[in-house]
Amino acid sequence: MELLQPLMLWGAGAVVVPVIIHFWHQKKGKTLAWAATRWLREKDQQQQRGIRLDNLLLLLLRGLMVVLLAFLLSQPVLNGLTKSPAVQKIHLVQPDPLLADNFRFELESALKKGEKIYWITASTEPVKNLSERPDEGVFTTTALQSAINELSRNFTELNLYLVNDERLARAPFIRVPTAYRLHLLADSGSRLKSNYLELTAGKNVYVNRLNQLTTRPDLDKTVRFQAAPAHQGPIHVLLDYRQADEQQTVWAALNALSEVYGLDLQIQKKRTANDQYDWILTDREVAKPAARTLYVVSGKQKLPTVSNVVYTGEPLTPQTAELVKAGRLPEWLGELFMRHFRLNPNPYPLSRKEVDRLFVATAKPAADQPEKIRNGLFLVFVLLVGGERWIALRKNA
Incomplete structure (x- = not known):
């Protein structure tokens, strides 16, 4: 036998409650003298010593109800009655x-x-x-x-x-x-062969052997690269925020990222109809994300359905995001940039x-437990309650 909630068995200790109540109701009352008392024989007036157990069956039923209730709450499972399922x-x-x-x-x-x-x-x-x-x-x-x-x-x-x-x-x-x-x-x-980006002015962006983002005019000869760059030309970025303070915060982070790593980021703050963007940072819902565009959507708490859409869960401002308050927003954006263009192919x-x-x-929820056993015990508990009430009402106990 196995108990899914073994701690509930401690509730069986409450069996002392009906015993205490039982003896409390049987405690000796005050003796009242009446006229014919003097004619009673002496032996009939001797006081009883010890504890009298009146209504013993009723006491046993009440104690058994408490123990059975605690046993039911512990959710017993009789493993011997069920066959182990075949391993699939x-x-x-x-x-x-x-x-x-x-x-x-x-x-x-x-x-x-x-x-x-x-x-x-x-x-x-x-x-x-x-x-x-x-x-x-x-x-x-x-x-x-x-x-x-x-x-x-x-x-x-x-x-x-x-x-x-x-x-x-x-x-x-x-x-x-x-x-x-x-x-x-x-x-x-x-x-694996590493990806690299070929930006303007002959600059190449790649990850060196130490997994560091590097911008140089020539490729590292000690690293195997793909035959063609993953991207050519500048990185077209669109900032599409409704709040001016959030747009300014993200713009400053992108400029810091561009200055540190020499990235050629062409940032626009207003969408144009014919432009194709490589990176869009916005607080608006993305209806149909383009496959080759990286989206960073702030203020949304959702699970991404595609790998190129990232939800921050909060607006990117110092007042709302710990990431911004701690000054780690440029670093985090750089990690997203590297991941999107697969610039870190050296797995460890x-x-x-x-x-x-x-x-x-x-643990997988046990849906195949023997419910018939627990249902049978519950039926016994209901019968005990009914029997206890019937005896108590008949004897006024």
């Missing part, structure tokens, strides 16, 4: 070619056993062919958590196949079921301690 394994795989090749034997064996495999994407369709992989760039920790939540009722054991890099650390934590296995592939980044693996802290195991 589900495999969630990050759509990375190196990861899929590294665990190909495990994944192909799972397909042969009839176990379900899913790519970690917005779709929850099972995989039939491992060679048909979606775009690996769509992987986010938000998509991972959504996939786990979507499939949480369809498995008893979860197998996660992930690349161990800093992308996992972008989430504060990832909730997983209690029965899960983690298959990590540490990638040093040697197979998380330590074992960081991984253990990131994945939080939560």
Whole structure:
């Protein structure tokens, strides 16, 4: 037997309450003399010593009611009456070619056993062919958590196949079921090529070997770069705020970012119909976000549905945002800029301690508990209450 709320059993200690009340009602009253008292024999006037247990059945019923109520609140589960469910394994795989090749034997064996495999994407369709992989760039920790939540009722054991890099650390934590296995592939980044931006006046923006944002006329020869830049020309930025103080704050932060790293930011404070923007900072709702534009929406508290829309949850002013008050707004905007253009492709693996802290195991709600047992105990409790009331009314106790 297992108790889901074992602390509630302490309530059984309240059984002393009906016992105390029972004896309180039976305490000796005041003796009243009447005329014929003198004719009674002496032995009939001897006082009884000790404790009399009148209405013993009523006392037992009341005590049993208290104990049974505490037992019901502790939510008993009779595990011996239920069969353990068959283990159904589900495999969630990050759509990375190196990861899929590294665990190909495990994944192909799972397909042969009839176990379900899913790519970690917005779709929850099972995989039939491992060679048909979606775009690996769509992987986010938000998509991972959504996939786990979507499939949480369809498995008893979860197998996660992930690349161990800093992308996992972008989430504060990832909730997983209690029965899960983690298959990590540490990638040093040697197979990846770095992105870079080619701005005006022959300036190139990239991340050096120390993961520092650098602006130089030539590329670092010790770093492998893509054949073409991820962006050419100046960065077109639009500030579209309704409040003048917020617009001024964000404008000052962007100018500081541009001066420190030598970024060619062309900032506009008024939208024009034909201009295409690379970066839009606004406090207005984004109806149809462009795929290649980075949006920073302030004053909104929402979960992003696409990776290029970031919600701050509060207006970006010193009075409302701790980020601005602490002077970290330019740094934070720089991190968003690097992430959007993928200027930090040198992933570092998380330590074992960081991984253990990131994945939080939560017990799945037990929907298949033997409710009939608890319903039967509740029926007994109702019968005890009815019997106690019937006896108490008959004997006026």
